Amino acid sequence: MELKEFIKEAIKDISEAIDETNIELSELGVISNPSVVSVDDRDDIYGHMYLNSDSDKTTRPVHLLKFDIAVSATKKDNGKEGIGVKALGISLNKNGENSEELNNSSRLKFNLPIAFPTGKK
Known part of the structure; x- marks a missing residue:
């Protein structure tokens, strides 16, 4: 996958996730990427x-959700290309120290403003 296709696919996936979050969680009062924020x-x-x-x-607080994910460009058996998300693995070495292993060469970092549900009176 070329870089420009990777970037377009990542932006498309993030945008669709924001839209789906706003639809699916609207009853809870969640707003992803609110439009009017101080x-x-x-x-x-x-x-x-x-x-x-x-x-x-102003009213509800808006938090900044920070994403740092590993991604890989994939080509499936049916010939379609896409972006795969890889989880970070955590392992313990023999000294008991934590270390993270990233089995991918691409990372995607972005922030997303979120207005979480507010408490009921």
């Missing part, structure tokens, strides 16, 4: 959602 200078939170685009009042 960004904060805090370490613990990305920002707050504005009540609406004409308002200067």
Whole structure:
């Protein structure tokens, strides 16, 4: 798979995941990539959602979900190409120290603003 195809496929997959998350989790109040956010200078939170685009009042907190995943370009038996996600393996060496093994040469890092469900009164 060429680099430009890999990038387009990754963007497409991430975009579809955002859209599906917003549809499937709407009843819980989850909003992936909210459109109107006041960004904060805090370490613990990305920002707050504005009540609406004409308002200067904010409401729900928006957290920044950070992704760092290993990916590989794959070609399936049927000739179709795609992106495969590889899990990071954690193993213990004989000294008992943790080490991570990454069995892939490609990594994809991105951040996604998320407004999680709020508590009920």
